[in-house]
Amino acid sequence: MNDYTAKVLSGLKARNAHESEFLQAATEILDSLAPVFEKHPEYEQTSLLERFVEPERVVMFRVPWVDGAGKTQVNRAYRVQYSSAIGPYKGGLRLHPSVNLSILKFLGLEQTLKNSLTGLPIGGGKGGCDFDPKGKTDTEVMSFCQSMMTELYRHIGQNIDVPAGDIGTGAREIGYLYGQFKRITGSYEGVLTGKGLTYGGSLARTQATGYGLCYFVKNMIEANGKTIQGKTAVVSGSGNVAIYAHEKITQMGAKVVAMSDSLGYIYDPNGIDLDVMKQLKEVERGRIKDYAKRVAGSEYHEGCGEIWTIKCDIALPCATQNELNLSSAKLLVANGCFAVGEGANMPTTLEATELFLASGVLFAPGKAANAGGVATSALEMSQNSLRMSWSFEEVDEKLMGIMKDIFEKCADAAKNYSDNPTNYVVGANIAGFLKVAEAMMAQGAV
Ligand code: NDP
Numbered sequence: 001m002n003d004y005t006a007k008v009l010s011g012l013k014a015r016n017a018h019e020s021e022f023l024q025a026a027t028e029i030l031d032s033l034a035p036v037f038e039k040h041p042e043y044e045q046t047s048l049l050e051r052f053v054e055p056e057r058v059v060m061f062r063v064p065w066v067d068g069a070g071k072t073q074v075n076r077a078y079r080v081q082y083s084s085a086i087g088p089y090k091g092g093l094r095l096h097p098s099v100n101l102s103i104l105k106f107l108g109l110e111q112t113l114k115n116s117l118t119g120l121p122i123g124g125g126k127g128g129c130d131f132d133p134k135g136k137t138d139t140e141v142m143s144f145c146q147s148m149m150t151e152l153y154r155h156i157g158q159n160i161d162v163p164a165g166d167i168g169t170g171a172r173e174i175g176y177l178y179g180q181f182k183r184i185t186g187s188y189e190g191v192l193t194g195k196g197l198t199y200g201g202s203l204a205r206t207q208a209t210g211y212g213l214c215y216f217v218k219n220m221i222e223a224n225g226k227t228i229q230g231k232t233a234v235v236s237g238s239g240n241v242a243i244y245a246h247e248k249i250t251q252m253g254a255k256v257v258a259m260s261d262s263l264g265y266i267y268d269p270n271g272i273d274l275d276v277m278k279q280l281k282e283v284e285r286g287r288i289k290d291y292a293k294r295v296a297g298s299e300y301h302e303g304c305g306e307i308w309t310i311k312c313d314i315a316l317p318c319a320t321q322n323e324l325n326l327s328s329a330k331l332l333v334a335n336g337c338f339a340v341g342e343g344a345n346m347p348t349t350l351e352a353t354e355l356f357l358a359s360g361v362l363f364a365p366g367k368a369a370n371a372g373g374v375a376t377s378a379l380e381m382s383q384n385s386l387r388m389s390w391s392f393e394e395v396d397e398k399l400m401g402i403m404k405d406i407f408e409k410c411a412d413a414a415k416n417y418s419d420n421p422t423n424y425v426v427g428a429n430i431a432g433f434l435k436v437a438e439a440m441m442a443q444g445a446v
């Protein structure tokens, strides 16, 4: 920290004292950025950091919907339009009972830097609702999504704000949201990404976050003279990101021995059978517990946090924020883990991140390593504007190039700004910030 970043952070703490996740993300970012302000005193004169950390706009609204029993339910939804410095707001919608403003502000702040790192013209945003899609019928989910869009539509648009999926928001939810947007506005436009392939979606978007994570991790591991081939991996979560991280890291020659959901984890020493996992999670929307009933030799354990007790070379946290704490990090280091790649947003606590960096574990921060999802969303936007669709191979090829470029940006910034050339946390924060800062300076005090 220098005087300026410390002053801005203490102001943030005073004004947002109850927003712990937001303050956690801001602390890490501001801590990294200190050297930038030493090189650019003009940023302080224009209060650039004070502007950067404050969302441009937050919309909060109620979502009333009628459940299967005929009872009216009311949920609370938000859209945080964080930064339009380099393009229209862009970022997912989270549907989970834990959703609150602190979580969405942390996600929006991270998204602003992540989207900048992709090299594509997208600003940062995030939204969501404390609705829980788990255990709801398709009709209930549709009723909820239609009601949510009945307010959200007036705040979004292909050149304004383009939401997408996140926890609890998958292809089904995006479809219902898109249908309602079109019905209200009459406009067939690329206003959401992660759409189905029959109505404007992009091939490889489903796979993009997990695949992109593995491309980043491969670049990082190989740049440090190591390899993925023959290694053991643990992937937490069993949702969209986790499933396709498993698929790609397996194709790269690793064996995934454990996966989890919010209730517990599966250990399968023979390697988790992805076909069984996909059937269970993508088709049946079931619990991971049932994997053990279907695959001989596997074990189910209650408690998702315990997944990090499983010995591995590569850890890929792909579930949610703060799922990997200091004691888990100590175990991973003691068990010989040499690389961590964040598929989720901020899955590693600040203390655990510091331990990995201090222990020489190669650490791929989420805002860089999981940027393949939003990058491919931006490719979906391009295809929608062009009225074209690219093949799976074309999109995957572009994704691979984007992830390599992001890794190189992080490595260069780490080399130029940190005394540790493998501190990709500092690298990602600085490389992402510099583009946003330059765009903000050029556009004046807005
Ligand atoms: P999904 O809803 O598909 O899957 C989420 C997974 O995480 C599930 O296995 C879920 O278990 C588990 N999980 C959710 N909340 C918790 C919790 N509080 N404690 C423990 N486990 C939990 O979401 P995604 O795979 O899309 O997202 C996973 C992470 O990746 C999130 O951090 C998201 O922000 C991030 N991300 C997603 C991108 C995307 O394109 N989808 C892009 C970049 C980042 P259960 O089913 O039991 O709830």
Ligand code: 2IT
Pocket: 090, 091, 092, 093, 111, 114, 162, 163, 164, 165, 166, 167, 193, 345, 370, 371, 373, 374, 375, 377
């Ligand atoms: O956290 C993320 O980057 C996402 N949930 C994906 C956002 C997007 O717009 O594709």
